[in-house]
Amino acid sequence: MADAGAARTSAAGAGGAEGGAHAGGYDPMAAKMGMWLFLFTEVLLFGALFIVYGVYLHGFTWQFRQGSARLSIPVGAVNTAILLTSSLTMALAIAALRRARQVRALRLLFATVGCAGAFLAIKAFEWAGKFTHGVYPGAGFLLEQTKGEIIFFGLYFTMTGLHALHVLVGIPLILWGASRARTGAVNPERCVFLENAGLYWHLVDLVWIYLFPLFYLIS
Amino acid sequence: MNSRTEERHVVPDSLYVWVWVALLSLTGITVSAKYTDLQHLAIFAALLIATAKAGLVVLYFMHVRFEKPIFAVMILVLLATYGIYIGLTFVDYANR
Numbered sequence: 001m002a003d004a005g006a007a008r009t010s011a012a013g014a015g016g017a018e019g020g021a022h023a024g025g026y027d028p029m030a031a032k033m034g035m036w037l038f039l040f041t042e043v044l045l046f047g048a049l050f051i052v053y054g055v056y057l058h059g060f061t062w063q064f065r066q067g068s069a070r071l072s073i074p075v076g077a078v079n080t081a082i083l084l085t086s087s088l089t090m091a092l093a094i095a096a097l098r099r100a101r102q103v104r105a106l107r108l109l110f111a112t113v114g115c116a117g118a119f120l121a122i123k124a125f126e127w128a129g130k131f132t133h134g135v136y137p138g139a140g141f142l143l144e145q146t147k148g149e150i151i152f153f154g155l156y157f158t159m160t161g162l163h164a165l166h167v168l169v170g171i172p173l174i175l176w177g178a179s180r181a182r183t184g185a186v187n188p189e190r191c192v193f194l195e196n197a198g199l200y201w202h203l204v205d206l207v208w209i210y211l212f213p214l215f216y217l218i219s
Numbered sequence: 220m221n222s223r224t225e226e227r228h229v230v231p232d233s234l235y236v237w238v239w240v241a242l243l244s245l246t247g248i249t250v251s252a253k254y255t256d257l258q259h260l261a262i263f264a265a266l267l268i269a270t271a272k273a274g275l276v277v278l279y280f281m282h283v284r285f286e287k288p289i290f291a292v293m294i295l296v297l298l299a300t301y302g303i304y305i306g307l308t309f310v311d312y313a314n315r
Contacts, residue, residue, distance in 0.1 A: 033289075051304060088280075091280045092235055199281055212246075213268070214265075217261070
């Protein structure tokens with residue numbers, strides 16, 4: 001804790017030197033550190049679910065593989081590529097804004113939102129396909145399957161659903177950042193708001209990086 | 220701090236693009252490895268590749284490589300904490 005306090009104090013001192021006067025207690029280092037602490041709670045939230053997954057994979061390895069075989073690898077792979085691309089456009093948007101290239105930054109932010117929308121649309125089709133085949137929590141067809149498969153799909157819907165919720169939250173967050181970049185509230189000297197939105201977005205990508213192989217690739 | 224801040228400014232876009240190319244390639248490798256016969260290694264290998272991808276995202280996209288070291292320290296504390304959770308859970312399950 002003493003370290004964190006010291007880092008913040010020095011950052012506050014350096015913050016003034018970085019981009020001229022930062023009025024109103026603008027402290028990018030502290031803001032970023034706060035964002036990371038929030039992301040840590042997110043990691044532990046998903047982390048707990050990954051542990052549940054690990055325990056049941058250990059207990060029902062074969063049945064998890066059968067469940068995984070019902071998921072489409074191409075669909076999962078395309079969604080992975082889309083999310084990775086959205087992470088790229090987000091990082092490029094922040095870099096553009098730091099170079100005071102506002103229009104480019106806005107375009108890249110809209111591209112990020114577009115990717116997020118595409119991801120959710122594909123996810124929706126995927127889930128809808130599962131629903132029509134009687135694969136959803138509590139469905140009669142699913143309940144006739146093995147216990148391991150029921151657990152596999154329970155975890156699948158819980159974890160990808162919680163992840164999709166995070167994607168859904170990311171869209172207005174990025175749009176808010178874009179609107180602040182447009183008005184100049186977020187600018188090359190004060191862009192920690194957008195940087196933090198970026199950190200959130202990359203975390204969403206990180207979670208999917210683990211979800212994809214664990215659910216789609218174990219059959 | 221100032222030199223580090225300057226460093227952040229000059230991270231070229233091409234670096235991000237290369238990281239993205241590496242991430243897509245690693246995804247391709249995991250998917251194609253799926254179709255080989257290494258069933259027992261499959262999950263372990265997939266997790267290893269996923270962790271390599273996560274490292275790239277954290278270091279470059281999330282900028283940890285160019286931030287003050289305190290962020291890397293915080294992340295290591297998080298990973299150690301999570302490692303303890305995983306370790307204790309498996310010790311628990313292994314002894315039931």
